[in-house]
Amino acid sequence: xxxxxxxxxxxxxxxxxxxxxxxxxxxxxxxxxxxxxxxxxxxxxxxxxxxxxxxxxxxxxxxxxxxxxxxxxxxxxxxxxxxxxxxxxxxxxxxxxxxxxxxxxxxxxxxxxxxxxxxxxxxxxxxxxxxxxxxxxxxxxxxxxxxxxxxxxxxxxxxxxxxxxxxxxxxxxxxxxxxxxxxxxxxxxxxxxxxxxxxxxxxxxxxxxxxxxxxxxxxxxxxxxxxxxxxxxxxxxxxxxxxxxxxxxxxxxxxxxxxxxxxxxxxxxxxxxxxxxxxxxxxxxxxxxxxxxxxxxxxxxxxxxxxxxxxxxxxxxxxxxxxxxxxxxxx
Numbered sequence: 223x224x225x226x227x228x229x230x231x232x233x234x235x236x237x238x239x240x241x242x243x244x245x246x247x248x249x250x251x252x253x254x255x256x257x258x259x260x261x262x263x264x265x266x267x268x269x270x271x272x273x274x275x276x277x278x279x280x281x282x283x284x285x286x287x288x289x290x291x292x293x294x295x296x297x298x299x300x301x302x303x304x305x306x307x308x309x310x311x312x313x314x315x316x317x318x319x320x321x322x323x324x325x326x327x328x329x330x331x332x333x334x335x336x337x338x339x340x341x342x343x344x345x346x347x348x349x350x351x352x353x354x355x356x357x358x359x360x361x362x363x364x365x366x367x368x369x370x371x372x373x374x375x376x377x378x379x380x381x382x383x384x385x386x387x388x389x390x391x392x393x394x395x396x397x398x399x400x401x402x403x404x405x406x407x408x409x410x411x412x413x414x415x416x417x418x419x420x421x422x423x424x425x426x427x428x429x430x431x432x433x434x435x436x437x438x439x440x441x442x443x444x445x446x447x448x449x450x451x452x453x454x455x456x457x458x459x460x461x462x463x464x465x466x467x468x469x470x471x472x473x474x475x476x477x478x479x480x481x482x483x484x485x486x487x488x489x490x491x492x493x494x495x496x497x498x499x500x501x502x503x504x505x506x507x508x509x510x511x512x513x514x515x516x517x518x519x520x521x522x523x524x525x526x527x528x529x530x531x532x533x534x535x536x537x538x539x540x541x542x543x544x545x546x547x548x549x550x551x552x553x
Contacts, residue, residue, distance in 0.1 A: 240415040246282035251517035252330040254287045263303030265312030277323035279529040288332035291354040295333035313365040328369040335379030369418035375451040385454040387428040418446040424453015425480030449493040450481035473548030482512045501532035
């Protein structure tokens with residue numbers, strides 16, 4: 223790791239979760255690379271190379287894109303799968319390529335869900351899908367990943383179950399975090415000091431207060447790291463965001479703001495995500511202690527040299543003692 227200023231935490235500071243050493247605070251979030259995958263769901267050589275290039279650039283942590291626990295649970299046809307052992311070889315190659323550059327990696331486990339039909343799905347069907355998640359976790363560990371991220375955001379299956387707006391079930395799955403809790407309980411045997419569990423959650427499920435409560439519960443269940451994104455907002459919450467926007471002096475978007483508010487309430491590390499494009503934005507969040515990690519997704523796809531430029535910008539700013547100033551968002 224480069225010898226940047228040690229007296230203050232910055233985006234190039236190390237972080238350790240159990241035995242997993244993350245060399246800086248920049249995360250590649252799970253970005254589904256549809257253009258690099260065909261309808262079979264198998265990992266391609268192009269996908270392996272892309273992850274290798276990002277790892278080589280010096281990012282701190284890579285979360286490999288959403289992998290479907292069954293073919294009918296894909297969000298699109300050309301999405302990688304993990305629903306049987308035939309996917310292990312390709313997924314292992316991705317992990318091995320990332321590890322070549324001394325970068326830890328997790329893999330996101332996913333099911334697209336049912337949305338407006340969630341309450342009509344049988345309890346037995348959800349039991350079956352829960353089992354598919356558990357089996358996918360076992361495969362992920364066999365593939366040499368350093369951890370798993372549960373996809374509990376963006377309106378997909380687990381987000382639907384977590385949502386008071388969507389989930390009106392009267393059975394055991396009507397307990398909004400039941401699926402997540404049982405999944406974590408049933409797979410505890412996999413997780414040790416060398417294998418960590420993350421969770422991508424919706425901050426607005428359906429409102430921020432619910433997101434905060436969910437985060438507290440997930441911490442109690444044993445999650446090692448939270449990745450705060452968007453969920454299924456209530457109509458009231460959507461209107462409130464548009465009307466009230468954010469505190470006038472807050473310079474970034476409401477999803478990042480929600481991640482900050484959630485971090486204030488829990489003790490495990492938090493990744494903030496959404497719309498971060500520049501080093502100074504990531505640095506402002508980490509140096510002020512607002513977030514532990516910052517995810518850079520689309521900006522890193524657009525610029526494969528994002529990490530290189532971030533290092534240069536960071537050094538220049540620190541050598542010249544330039545204060546970070548960010549402009550506030552427009553309502």
